[in-house]
Amino acid sequence: MGRSPCCEKAHTNKGAWTREEDQRLVAYINAHGEGCWRSLPKAAGLQRCGKSCRLRWINYLRPDLKRGNFTAEEDDLIINLHGLLGNKWSLIAGRLPGRTDNEIKNYWNTHIRRKLLARGIDPKTHRPLPVPATAVAAASSSHRQEHLLAAARRSSCSPETSGGACCPSSDDEASAPALHDVDGGIDLNLSISPPRQPPSPSPMTRQQADGTSGEVVADASSEKPLHNKEEEQQSTGSSPYERNKMCLCLNRLGLHGGEGCACGDG
DNA sequence: AAGTTCGGCAACCGCACCAGG
DNA sequence: ACCTGGTGCGGTTGCCGAACT
Helix, strand or coil, rough: CCCCCCCCCCCCCCCCCCCHHHHHHHHHHHHHCCCCCCCCCHHHHCCCCCCHHHHHHHHHHCCCCCCCCCCHHHHHHHHHHHHHHHHHHHHHHCCCCCCCCHHHHHHHHHHHHHHHHHHCEECCCECCCCHHHHHHHHHCCCCHHHHHHHHHHHHHCHHHHHCCCCCCHHHHHCCCCCCCCCCCCCCCCCCCCCCCCCCCCCCCCHHHHCCCCCCCCCCCCCCCCHHHHHHHHHHHHCCHHHHCCCECCCCEECCCCCCCCCCCCC
16 A cells, blocks of 8 residues: 655656746745645646645745854754754754754754864764864864854753763663753753743643744844854853843743743743 | 865655544 | 545755865
8 A cells, every 4th residue: 555646756847946936836825825735836837746846935935034144043042952852953943933944954964063073062962972172172263163062062961061960871861862051050951840940831732843833932033144243252252142041931942032932031 | 277076055755744534 | 443645854865066186
């Protein structure tokens, strides 16, 4: 028993989208709205698979997309959310307005992951890799990387930062990385109720979890070039992460005090 | 200047989940 | 309870431009 293919591959285009195809897709969705992706290509006069149309719309054509470089705040948010959620790119994207899961996934794989590795941080577990301290120190030359490392270390639960109390050393537990903001005193370990947060009133639904409720939680959208962020950080001495504390209202992760922050004191 | 390598990103593929019949 | 279709998600691939030799 199998399932029918989502489209007739013999009559569908593949590869890069043309301007005309984009225009057709945008025009159709503007007129009829999203949904019914299977029948959309035919209705819109496109020789494309419905899944391809959906992907093109979500990742490239949506009007609310934010293009351009990721900001330092977004970097921090991604690192922290990845520490919490793992490779749940759609969930992470739900906390970054204007960013898509695909974009974040690519950014992680091409930028953040490599930088974390260079800093001796395991991108999967957010724990320090077993490398000589001198190698880590030698790699800490740039302020930008220093900032990323600091954020990553805040995101990780390591014996050095936690004193070992919060991080059982068994491999089973290590496979489920926890988040701890040592500086801020916030325990983000999702396996235990955060001491400074009320328990969640109900289990998180899928809709709540993936951000499809339409709420915009994290407002880290300032589009400053990265080098400006570095200068700002150097001049103030405080990281964007510290200035934009994480909002951890359980099912509304984002920047503390952001638009959708439900803490009440933000 | 030409060839090669590398990095970034758009797009594809296959599986999982969910809702409706 | 089971089956099927539609949709969403994460992993992977391949193209293209930049950097390097």
